[in-house]
Amino acid sequence: MFNYLISLMIILPVVGAVLQGFLPDVSTRGENHLSRPAGRWVALATSLLSSLCGILTVVSMQAATADPQATESFAWIGSYAIHYDMAVDGLNAPLVLLISILFPILISAEWNRRTGVRGMHGLFLVLQTAFIGAVCAQDLFLQLFFWALTAFPFYFLIGIWGTRDRESAAFRSIVTACVGNAFLLAALILIYYSIDPHTFSLHDLAGGKLNGKMFEFLGYEASVPVVAFVLISIGLAFRAPIWPLHGWFMHAAEEAPLSVVVALGAASVPVAVYIFERLTCTLFPETLLHFAPAIVIVGTVNLLVGALCAVTQRNLRKLLAFICVSQVGILLLGVGSLSSPGFVGAVYQKLALGLAIAGFGLFANLLGERSGTTDFRTESGGRVFDGIALQAPTVAVVAGVVVASLLAFPGSGGFVGSSLIIIGAFSSYPVAALLAGISGLLAAYCLFTMYRYVFLGSLADSEQNGAATFTDLTIREKLYLLPLVASLLFFGIYPKPLIELVRPTVVTLLSMVK
């Protein structure tokens, strides 16, 4: 395997972000004499190149081994034992794929933005770098660095391109991220000084080396793994978003551009759960075992509350946000089950969830762009959209596939992850698995209702509402939505290669836990 693919994945988007910012605009000689920034092609090209590196990395991985692959390591800040240490294994490979698929699509989705397209594309590219870095980093400090870096583009993306109350939403998102990162930093420092020689390397810290370590605080003795586990959990719960710390996410979902909401829901949320999996399994396996029931309880509460709140929504943005909250619950159920199928399901489900959330957000974006609203029901229960399926059948098909995946119908990506999670969780936590089923029923209710309100209905009414002029997907929209839908179906029908990649890593990690 070419050994610098991960670095290329990280560097290319940043280079692209800088380059596209300095390229001049190109004037078109059409009717409107619009000036189009040439930089967007650079943005798309660098993002695509980075994605290609990501896909190549995953495709060239060896199955049936839990060892880290495509490793890159050199000292960064030698005096503090901080290393630039990157690798892929079964745990992060699906996320590398997800981010590789997602960001070129997001850049394409914002192709025709009228104001500040350079800035937006640049920030998306920075996000791509930061997420890939956070996912591939094998050094605690490096991981926190990249993870913290993800918060800032979101602040600007929400604050500059958001809707009416964008400043407040941006402020809330950055404050929440900073609070979360502060918890993570505290945990990181605690871990660093608890082990001798001090190190941030996940490889050196693995294997239960922190087990039994104690520290003194205000005259009390406390366990390092337990305190660090709690700090990491709280720090990531803010970003995941775990109920009831989800308020900022709802606010951002309401105010941010939908492509940014997609990045939050489809990338930030799965990566937060991934960091939790990676750190807890590697650093505190014993503590994870003790806290597993708590993780399941938190997951189940998220599942139910998210699904229940989703039922009441009449806006696609908030519906998407609550579905996201609910889906985080099923991920935690899989992690907390600590069984091979459940954990593998959780790892796989992050990919399926990310793709489905992206699909949902992007079709909501299309509706918003064309009709000016993302409400699908009025306060009195009346219609906003009618008969869109007749005028825009491709949008209806895309939405159908996404809904099928979110409901875990056989043949869709969601089925693979969800079924494995339920299989894994049922033997240990049958009540939680049953509640997951109930949340599935609630999700079916609200998604089918949404589908009816948006896509089916009376043509006569739609003319009154102006929906009769609704146009189907353009070629550009088809080009970026097709890979998404195809991926959802592909990962649903033929999951074997990826499962075979994920399973050895998960089995090795779980053997340390148990």
Place this chain on the structure above:
Amino acid sequence: MIQNQSAPFILVLSIALLALSGVITLAWGRKLPRNGDWLVGLFLAVLAGALIFAGNGLVEEASRAHVWLRGWIWPVDREGAVPAGILQDPQGLVLAGLGVIFAALLLAGVRVLPSQPRPERTHSAIAFAAAGCALSWLALTPWLALGGLSLVIFAGFLSLGSRWDAEEESELAIRFGRERAFGLILSILGACALAGGRAPLIWSKAQHWITAAQGASLSETVGSVLLLAGLLVQLQPFPLLSWTVSPGRTSPWIRITMAQVFPAWATFGILIRLQMSLGDQMVFSVFGWMLLASTLLAVISGMFQTEWEASLGAWFSSGATLAAAILCLASPQAALALIVGLGLGVSAFTCCQSLLQSAEAPLNDETVAGGTVIWAKTAGFFGIAAAIGVAGFVSAGGQIDWLMQSWHDPAQAAAALSSLALFSILGWKLGWMMSRRKVASMPHWSSLVIPTILILLSLGVAWNGAILGGALPGGADKVAPSLMELLFGAPTAGVEETATVFGAYIGALILSLGAAYWASLQTMQPEGDGFAAKIHHVIVSGYGVDRLAKRTIDGMTWATSQADSLIEKNVWQNWIPKALTTVIRSTANGIVRVDTAVSLNGRNLVRRCIDSPAKFLQLIQNGDVQWYLLFGMGSGLVILAHYLFGAGMLR
């Protein structure tokens, strides 16, 4: 030369191609000649050829079944495996073949019936339904079978979508999809629960999923209940009757076949296999009695309907639940006989009804009689007879089989007889109502070909080789080998009182025919808005379940809105910001106060330290004080010198 071993692959490929033809027809059917029906027909023929090839392979090798198993989501030899596989056995091949023939007849019939606004959707739906039904019957694992069921559900949704633009039709289609999705989710949940403890979860006669000796664990019982409940939801029993009695503008024939018959057949493909794997479980008998109650409720609701389409929906639902009850309480063979007869018979009847309805004479218009009208009505009656289980049809064998098996148990025998009678009453009532239909024009004779073929397919001689369809005890009327015996093996020995059972069966049928005639002449709708009218409304609307569900959802929505409002608007947007602001401001104010106090006290202290020497120096500078100061200092020095000399310190 294609090897027999490749038959599973060919079957999978032909099913996939059929589904693909459905996708193509759905996407580009409007631009294709004849709205793409030839494409679907072509791939139906391919699937039929594959089924014949696979069946021929079994005959050549004199084999009962071939199994083809592959890991899909999890390694096949591990606990929690989710494998995919094909079970190439006579049962699957024959029933999948029946589905293909049925789909082909439907495809031909779409052109005979009054045209639908979007025929390509119906063609596409037929392709998906046939592919899904074949997959359900040929799947070796519940996972793949549930995949097939999903295709059939999608087909039903699609077939109801020829009029998606209409408000009530879109509601009907979404309700269909939603309720079936509920069932599917429950089934998947149940299969997951069962799969957790074993590897792999496959249909096999030899291997029971839960052996009676070991007893079922909680998760296994829960899994069985969920899987079974989810599958039974597909038959739309009580409390999901409302959909079956809801009015719609989709052709009744399309609606009943695509949204009820096909899903029921696909469901039975899984239920019959499941009964062999989990039949020993108590849950089956519990569900059996529940289904009998549901049959009763469906029949009552159907009897009170004013529109024949609504009665028909309830009637099919009652028949399908009755067949499921027979599966749970008696045998899969009896259940299959009834569901095959029911599906074919109801389809034939609805086809005839639709033909007559399309030629219906408006009030005071001239009517025609005789000719093909009488043939259509006769075919409709035969359809009802096939569905009910009149002697001569395959379903008769199922009814008699159940009666014989339950004869020693008075409660079950009474339930069997009464449910047979009630189900028959509703069927005959529909027939009598059809017989009174007045038409203005003769249906074309070619349009009667399809119901005729459906009736011929439901004849008992085709399934169990007996002229009376297995109704005659002892099999004295047997003229050909039994297909049912090939599918299920030889039947178990019956009871001795066969004549009594036969008599009771005939009596129930005759009684129901008379009662139905009387019922068809009655107006079942009470006048006014008194208690009787309210009860009538509740029964007609499917026992008010919709209202209850709406109120429950409204209540849930209100409670969740309040909770969300409490958390988001109060806690996050109000209390926490206020608390944080208060804490930050209080802290800042406190610090400012402390800072002010420290500064003030410091200033005072400094002033005090400086003031005294400064005043003293100021006094010195003042001229009036200088001499006093000099005198004082001089006196002091003299006194000090005196004492120092006295102490000998100065000499």
